[in-house]
Amino acid sequence: MTVLAPGTVETAVGSIELHRGGSGGPAPLLYLHSAQGEAPGMVLLEELADTRHVVAPLFPGFGASEGLELIDDIEDAAFHLLDVLDRLELPWCDVVGLSLGGWMAAELAVRWPERVRRMVLVNPVGLYVEGAPITEIFGRSLAELADELFADRDYPIAQLMRAMDGMEADPSQIPFDLVRPVLQAQAATAKVGWNPYLHDPKLRGRLGRITSPTVIIHARQDGIVPRAHAEAYASAIRDATVVDLDDAGHLAPLERPGPVATLVVDHLGD
Amino acid sequence: MRFFSFHLMPYPDLPADYDGPAWITCPNELFDPRLGGDLYNRYIDELVYAEELGFDGVCVNEHHQNAYGIMPSPNLIASILARLTSRVRIAVVGNALPLYDPPTRVAEEFAMIDCISGGRLIAGMVVGGGPEYYSFSLNPAHARERFAEAHELILKVWTEPGPFEYIGKHYKLRYVNSWPRPIQQPHPEIWIPGVGSLETLEFVARHRYAYMGIPYFHISVFERMFAMMREACRKEGYEADPLQLGWLVPVFVAETDEEARRRYEEHFWYFVRRLLPGINISPPGYTSVRSTENIMKNAGTFALNLDSWDQVVEGQYAIVGSPETVTELLAANVDRLGVGNLLGLFQLGTLPAADTKRSLELFAGEVMPKLRATFPGTQVSGADVATPAATS
Numbered sequence: 134m135t136v137l138a139p140g141t142v143e144t145a146v147g148s149i150e151l152h153r154g155g156s157g158g159p160a161p162l163l164y165l166h167s168a169q170g171e172a173p174g175m176v177l178l179e180e181l182a183d184t185r186h187v188v189a190p191l192f193p194g195f196g197a198s199e200g201l202e203l204i205d206d207i208e209d210a211a212f213h214l215l216d217v218l219d220r221l222e223l224p225w226c227d228v229v230g231l232s233l234g235g236w237m238a239a240e241l242a243v244r245w246p247e248r249v250r251r252m253v254l255v256n257p258v259g260l261y262v263e264g265a266p267i268t269e270i271f272g273r274s275l276a277e278l279a280d281e282l283f284a285d286r287d288y289p290i291a292q293l294m295r296a297m298d299g300m301e302a303d304p305s306q307i308p309f310d311l312v313r314p315v316l317q318a319q320a321a322t323a324k325v326g327w328n329p330y331l332h333d334p335k336l337r338g339r340l341g342r343i344t345s346p347t348v349i350i351h352a353r354q355d356g357i358v359p360r361a362h363a364e365a366y367a368s369a370i371r372d373a374t375v376v377d378l379d380d381a382g383h384l385a386p387l388e389r390p391g392p393v394a395t396l397v398v399d400h401l402g403d
Numbered sequence: 404m405r406f407f408s409f410h411l412m413p414y415p416d417l418p419a420d421y422d423g424p425a426w427i428t429c430p431n432e433l434f435d436p437r438l439g440g441d442l443y444n445r446y447i448d449e450l451v452y453a454e455e456l457g458f459d460g461v462c463v464n465e466h467h468q469n470a471y472g473i474m475p476s477p478n479l480i481a482s483i484l485a486r487l488t489s490r491v492r493i494a495v496v497g498n499a500l501p502l503y504d505p506p507t508r509v510a511e512e513f514a515m516i517d518c519i520s521g522g523r524l525i526a527g528m529v530v531g532g533g534p535e536y537y538s539f540s541l542n543p544a545h546a547r548e549r550f551a552e553a554h555e556l557i558l559k560v561w562t563e564p565g566p567f568e569y570i571g572k573h574y575k576l577r578y579v580n581s582w583p584r585p586i587q588q589p590h591p592e593i594w595i596p597g598v599g600s601l602e603t604l605e606f607v608a609r610h611r612y613a614y615m616g617i618p619y620f621h622i623s624v625f626e627r628m629f630a631m632m633r634e635a636c637r638k639e640g641y642e643a644d645p646l647q648l649g650w651l652v653p654v655f656v657a658e659t660d661e662e663a664r665r666r667y668e669e670h671f672w673y674f675v676r677r678l679l680p681g682i683n684i685s686p687p688g689y690t691s692v693r694s695t696e697n698i699m700k701n702a703g704t705f706a707l708n709l710d711s712w713d714q715v716v717e718g719q720y721a722i723v724g725s726p727e728t729v730t731e732l733l734a735a736n737v738d739r740l741g742v743g744n745l746l747g748l749f750q751l752g753t754l755p756a757a758d759t760k761r762s763l764e765l766f767a768g769e770v771m772p773k774l775r776a777t778f779p780g781t782q783v784s785g786a787d788v789a790t791p792a793a794t795s
Binding site for chain 2 (some may be wrong): 205271304305306311312313316317319320321322323324327328330340398
């Protein structure tokens with residue numbers, strides 16, 4: 134386990150919080166987080182950093198990252214990520230993205246395929262699949278969401294979400310410092326994913342431009358994104374396969390860091 | 404002091420076994436169109452009757468895809484009122500500007516109502532309720548930006564000669580040139596309703612508009628809200644005119660206090676327990692973090708959390724009683740809140756037509772004259788009202 138160090142990088146939209154550490158590997162590994170804004174203290178990243186250089190920037194609106202007011206849609210998100218890569222002087226990298234981060238990884242790779250060597254998308258959103266809707270994440274009760282995000286009901290974040298749900302009738306009882314980051318993360322997610330709902334209608338037709346060998350991990354207990362989305366990505370990307378993961382919900386990298394690390398290392402190589 | 408009769412146009416016939424929200428996902432199979440037709444006509448009659456009784460104005464508002472208020476287009480109702488009345492101000496409180504694309508539509512329709520009514524429109528502008536952003540699939544993270552831009556555009560439409568080009572972030576219009584233009588110059592009086600968002604208060608103070616406090620909170624929340632509004636005006640270098648402040652409150656008058664509660668209470672609970680659930684959803688990015696913090700402080704006193712009539716009375720969620728009681732309670736609050744506009748919600752929930760009519764009559768006959776006498780300094784009536792100063 135290699136602890137990642139917090140830092141910042143100046144970008145066109147403002148200062149961006151990032152976590153980086155480790156060295157080695159065939160290419161730097163860029164981790165793109167989900168709408169939960171995970172990265173700081175994440176076990177998966179600490180394991181991966183044992184054998185490679187890992188960089189995890191937080192998207193504007195998450196953590197201390199500035200500049201959400203300059204992001205209006207997924208197009209802005211893609212150009213922001215390109216800017217981050219340039220500022221970090223990463224001519225190319227491997228990308229691992231979870232959910233929203235998986236979508237952003239794909240948007241990056243269709244535009245600048247030469248910047249992405251290999252890619253792992255975990256339960257990615259980003260596509261519209263007829264008959265297989267992505268579950269509503271906005272305006273839902275935290276208790277219900279907890280069941281969809283985690284396979285293990287006892288996972289600590291799932292327990293916290295259920296506890297906060299009980300206080301919703303009188304939210305003044307919840308410490309605002311707990312609420313603030315959630316509000317900011319949700320606003321940032323809404324900016325890119327409110328309508329069209331968590332997808333880009335143009336993305337599917339562009340996926341053929343991706344040159345990186347890609348693995349799409351589908352967690353079998355994912356209550357947010359149906360497996361059909363992983364299949365849709367795999368059928369449109371030239372070199373892509375779907376891997377199913379047992380005993381994991383939507384936030385599989387948090388819940389099952391060991392198996393996810395193995396899959397990532399297997400695909401990206403040493 | 405100005406008196407308005409405000410109508411939400413609620414749907415009073417949700418089945419007893421339906422316990423879901425009244426908003427966004429409330430199945431529209433529950434709407435009976437024949438009953439809907441009767442309701443619209445009855446509710447319009449109740450508003451028209453307010454003019455006959457001597458009110459200064461009537462108010463309508465906009466909500467979509469819900470049973471709480473079946474008035475997705477308040478401008479349709481306002482245009483009917485413009486034709487059926489001759490003296491009262493017609494306050495549309497308001498149009499949810501971000502829902503109109505392009506928002507020049509608001510400038511046009513408001514100008515039409517102002518023309519038809521002979522210059523009696525009060526133009527309300529609002530961001531729209533949280534549920535509206537689900538019902539329209541409109542990005543709530545753009546709500547404030549779109550509101551600000553739409554407001555700027557509408558004011559330009561009314562005050563600058565067309566045609567002109569408008570290039571904003573959200574709206575890009577090559578030929579802006581509204582026919583008609585409003586009778587009231589430079590533009591109709593503008594009201595902004597709100598629940599205490601700091602941005603909204605500052606916006607209203609900056610433009611010298613009027614702020615309407617939205618009900619269903621404990622009276623102490625209104626005290627704080629109006630104090631914040633006065634403070635916001637002071638920061639802009641002036642003292643708030645009472646006519647810049649409006650208090651919206653459910654009111655019911657009967658012969659005695661006992662009679663009033665007996666006739667009113669069940670209808671109030673239908674409103675609170677059947678029509679409010681779902682109204683308070685706050686979509687992501689809809690309010691700034693600092694405003695959310697402020698609004699959350701008040702959330703515990705939201706009417707949805709009420710359990711007993713004692714709490715209703717203590718927090719003055721509704722002013723209910725004999726003419727004497729209602730006069731006394733309203734006088735104390737008007738004085739304390741410093742408001743120059745009283746917006747009474749006389750019909751609420753399932754309250755039947757006969758009770759609504761009787762309450763309006765008792766209010767107009769026995770309460771309103773006493774309040775007018777108590778607050779002569781700000782006494783104003785109908786179309787003689789001075790329009791708060793226009794924007795720069």
